[in-house]
Amino acid sequence: MLPSLDGLVFAPVARADDGEVDPDTRFHYRELDGRVWAAYTGGEVVHGHLVGTRLGDTVAFRYVQLNRAGETSGGRCVSTLTRLPDGRLRLDETWAWESREGRGTSAVEELLPAAD
Template identity: 60%
Template structure:
């Protein structure tokens, strides 16, 4: 099983459609006792939250977000956690909106070490 998500910052590797997460979005993950949660923001997303569960390397969670244009949206995501050779984590995601039409796949991962390695604060709560 890949390492814990607790305290890790993950970022998308590519932009999605407008109003969704993009390379400017930062996810601040937490994990305890098979439960996961995160706050996220950046790019088109003013504030987002996700909550769910982890079973081995599988995540199952719901998310809700507010975008810059004032729209809210919610959906469901199933992800697989991969541990990269250097110890960073990558999530392979299959998501689907529940509040509007649309679905897709995405990849988020811990940024490589460096001066802009996703250390920007992400608010929670």
């Protein structure tokens, strides 16, 4: 099993056709005893939260967010955690809105802390 997501920051690789998160969105992950949650913001997303569980290298969660137009939406996602050649972590995601039409796949990759 790959390391904990706790304290890591991720950013999307690209914007999915039916999605609202984009490379300017930042996900701040926490993990404890198989529970996973994150707050996220940036790009079209003013405020977002996700909460779910991790079993091995699979993370399943629900998400809810507020966009710049003042609309709220939510959905579900299952992600597979892998390690990139440079050592960072990546989540390959399969998601679907539950509050509106749309589904897709996307990926977020770990951002390394800035060097001082």
